[in-house]
Amino acid sequence: MIGKETTAGRAAKSTFLGLWLVFSLFPLYWITVTSLKDPGDIFSFPIAYWPERFSLQNYQGLFGKADFGTYLVNSLVVSTVAGAVATAISTLSAYVLARFEFRSKSALLMAFLVTQMIPSFIALGPLYLLMTDLRLVDSRLGLMLVYIAVCIPFCTVMLRGFFENVPDALGSARRGPPATTAPCRSCPGAAPRPSRRHGPRPAGTGSRCRHASRRARPTCPR
Numbered sequence: 001m002i003g004k005e006t007t008a009g010r011a012a013k014s015t016f017l018g019l020w021l022v023f024s025l026f027p028l029y030w031i032t033v034t035s036l037k038d039p040g041d042i043f044s045f046p047i048a049y050w051p052e053r054f055s056l057q058n059y060q061g062l063f064g065k066a067d068f069g070t071y072l073v074n075s076l077v078v079s080t081v082a083g084a085v086a087t088a089i090s091t092l093s094a095y096v097l098a099r100f101e102f103r104s105k106s107a108l109l110m111a112f113l114v115t116q117m118i119p120s121f122i123a124l125g126p127l128y129l130l131m132t133d134l135r136l137v138d139s140r141l142g143l144m145l146v147y148i149a150v151c152i153p154f155c156t157v158m159l160r161g162f163f164e165n166v167p168d169a170l171g172s173a174r175r176g177p178p179a180t181t182a183p184c185r186s187c188p189g190a191a192p193r194p195s196r197r198h199g200p201r202p203a204g205t206g207s208r209c210r211h212a213s214r215r216a217r218p219t220c221p222r
Helices: 007-035 057-064 068-099 105-117 120-133 140-165 168-175 207-215
Strands: none
Touching: 057 068, 068 105, 068 140, 105 140, 120 140
């Protein structure tokens, strides 16, 4: 029947997913194992899928001779700061584009999309000249500014779609119900307070309404 999966179908699916998992994870396994081999054993034949003895000589040369630690710290600092700043700015701009209507909104969105169509290498020359004039070449700050400027349009377009899918009722519930005003007794034209002699109290005028009236600030009609 349609909608029911047979045992053979489940077995075929599990086999396919298992093979795909091995195919995807094998490069990571091979990179890790190769990095733990001696430099002379990397190109040995026949190929050893598991090293006979582990060695950290490759990592010692990487961090000692190649100064890889400096490059790693630079990448972590630049990516973290640029990602945080670009996300913060893009969140504000995306919320405005998703919730408000204003002039040139369509033109602004089109400009964001056009920037994603231009290949990045076209801007390498102008960016280098600009950073040279600002004396930001070969510095973390210059790289952060370039990454932030490149990421803001893309992040804004992506987050705008997210904010458009969020119901408006969530924002209204977060702000809470609107405040009510209760007329003071001394104001002319104010409705008199119902008395018990005039009959039973209408439905919906229980303790909740009394507490709301106490919290509300009396206002007189002008």
